[in-house]
Amino acid sequence: MKNKLIVAISLTVMLISGNSIYADTKTKIQHNISNNNNDYVETPSYIGNYVTVSKINKDLIETIIKDNSNSENIINYIISEETLVYDKNGNKKSLSDIQKGSSITIYTSSYSPAPLIFPPQYQADIIIIDELNSASIILNNADTYFENNDMLVNASNKLALNINKDINIVDKENNEVNVDILKNKDLLVFYTYSTKSIPAQTTPIKIILLGENKTALTNIASKIE
DSSP: OHHHHHHHHHHHHHHHHSOOSSBSOOOOOOEEEEETTEEEEEOOSEEEEEEEEEEEOSSEEEEEEEOTTOOEEEEEEEOOTTOEEEETTSOEEOGGGOOTTOEEEEEEETTSOOOOOSSOEEEOOEEEEOOTTOOOOOEEEEEEEEEETTEEEETTSOEEEOOOTTSEEEETTOOBOOGGGOTTEEEEEEESOOOSSSSEEEOOSEEEEEEOOHHHHHHTGGGGO
């Protein structure tokens, strides 16, 4: 039992520190950024992992993720009616569209508790289904976004959004949303290319308003004062 607990803790650490292929919020590591001569310690609001589905039922998705040594590890995700599912273009899908063998990106809240069990188990908040037969490269990012120098910048200071009138902006029910209400909100962003600056800048092809994240806003309140 003691050995299993040690393995569970090790896998949990790997999940937090491991890379994700298509997700920008890769880690739960805090980021130091400088803004207006004040130092902030930032935490991305969501952890993203790129995984392969090994089994799915009505309550749970069992997945396999490869660590940096190419070893395969099992991670389980709890699913429910609240779990949001999209394809890589941002079109709404359902849990029934996920099959064994599907490659998916799963986002889970950084602020959700992570029980020390084996295999590791997390809440699936957002799922992006990858379409391997698609030639287009579309990336995605889920995070809390703040206004900074006329741009929207995510909490991890990894991505800044150039907003224009041609961007498709909707809420979770696919209703059109005014750009003026996006700041200080959780957003799911779909985009193609970005600059190599810090943060990287991009013009999204679609933005989905997820809502207000009070925990994230409290955690980094100094940034939005």
